[in-house]
Amino acid sequence: MIFSEALGRLEGLVRSAAALVPGLVIALVLFGLGLLVARGVRAAVRRAAELRQASPGSAAVLGRIAGGMTILVSFLVAASVAFPSVSAADLFNLLGIGGVAIGFAFRDVLQNLLAGILILLTRPFVIGDQIRAGSHEGTVEDVWVRATVLRTYDNQRILIPNATLFVDKITIITAHDKRRLAFPLTIGNGDDMKEARRVIVEALQGTEGVLVDPPPEALVTGLGAAGVDMTARFWIDPPRRRDAVDALDHAISNVKDALTAACIDLPYPTSQILLHDQTEEADGDRTRQREGWPAGRSPPRARWEVLRKDRVLRDDGETVRCEGDRA
Numbered sequence: 352m353i354f355s356e357a358l359g360r361l362e363g364l365v366r367s368a369a370a371l372v373p374g375l376v377i378a379l380v381l382f383g384l385g386l387l388v389a390r391g392v393r394a395a396v397r398r399a400a401e402l403r404q405a406s407p408g409s410a411a412v413l414g415r416i417a418g419g420m421t422i423l424v425s426f427l428v429a430a431s432v433a434f435p436s437v438s439a440a441d442l443f444n445l446l447g448i449g450g451v452a453i454g455f456a457f458r459d460v461l462q463n464l465l466a467g468i469l470i471l472l473t474r475p476f477v478i479g480d481q482i483r484a485g486s487h488e489g490t491v492e493d494v495w496v497r498a499t500v501l502r503t504y505d506n507q508r509i510l511i512p513n514a515t516l517f518v519d520k521i522t523i524i525t526a527h528d529k530r531r532l533a534f535p536l537t538i539g540n541g542d543d544m545k546e547a548r549r550v551i552v553e554a555l556q557g558t559e560g561v562l563v564d565p566p567p568e569a570l571v572t573g574l575g576a577a578g579v580d581m582t583a584r585f586w587i588d589p590p591r592r593r594d595a596v597d598a599l600d601h602a603i604s605n606v607k608d609a610l611t612a613a614c615i616d617l618p619y620p621t622s623q624i625l626l627h628d629q630t631e632e633a634d635g636d637r638t639r640q641r642e643g644w645p646a647g648r649s650p651p652r653a654r655w656e657v658l659r660k661d662r663v664l665r666d667d668g669e670t671v672r673c674e675g676d677r678a
Contacts, residue, residue: 378429385425393418400471413471416496459514460497466513467496476523481592483522484511488592504592529562530590534603537578539616544571544579547615554609555585560598562586577620 397414471494476482480491482501489503498510524530538547548569555567567585574580583606587598610617 378432381432382425382429385422385429389418389421389425392421413468416468459512462514463497463512466517467494467498470494470499470513470517471496475521476526480526481524483524484516485519487511488524524592525590527590529565529586529588530595531565531584531586532595532599532602533582533584534599535572536581536583536606536610537575537618538581538610539578539618540574542579542615544581546613547579547581547610550609550613550615551581551583551606554605555583555602558585558598558602558605560587560594561602562588577618578616 393414396417397410400410400413476491478491478493481489482491484501487501487503487509489501489507489509491499492502492508493500494513496513498512499516501509501511503509536551538544548571551569552567555561555569556563561567562585565586567583570582570584572580572582583602585598585602587594607617
């Protein structure tokens, strides 16, 4: 009796398995077709990413992600065909619960993954651009799904999480063809500002790497503790770091030499200490005071006025020596 009952159950299992065989065969065929479709999708996505100038590694990662999603959809379809009692809704619910658990466990990884995909699609910068992110600055070597590879100017490699680049502010230094550079300088209070402006602009125009259009300029930015503060500005092309360093080196050297040759002072901060009890009758009267620089009734002329008249020129008009300079 027991033996016949067990045999009946076994026959029932065999009939159930036999009934599932056609569905399993169809499911395997569908899953095989899904694998072929996934391979085509992977190749198409990789090709599209390469056309958008993505790196080979980034294009391969995007292709693998697209292929994996296609395989997942193919598996769900095949499972629904192979096991009719299990609906697609049940499978999606199971995947949803598992996805939530995986999301909590790998939150940072998935966040960087999504940010990397968005960076690869939106392309705020491309391979070879020079960017500044926080305290890091360098050349973009590659964009992975998890992080962006940055090569600093002193030849160090930095991996910046993609989520940081996608959320925080970044500066793309080489986004445009031209770049403006500037450096501050100070001339003496007694120097002619118009003459200094002319000398600076002419020196910048003769500097290698400085563009003629837009033209260089010299602006007065304030009255500082040591003299008149100015800013020299000019444009370069290309805007890369190496070119910017070379252009600044040549520009500052040429401007300094030109101002010195034109007898325009480049002062440094000095201090004057006056020691008295501020109770003398002559305090505040520069014609009588003992401290400081007594102006008198005939105050001295500005330094540039004196030097302009005493400037020694060669026959070709080039300045060779200013009064007060060392021979």
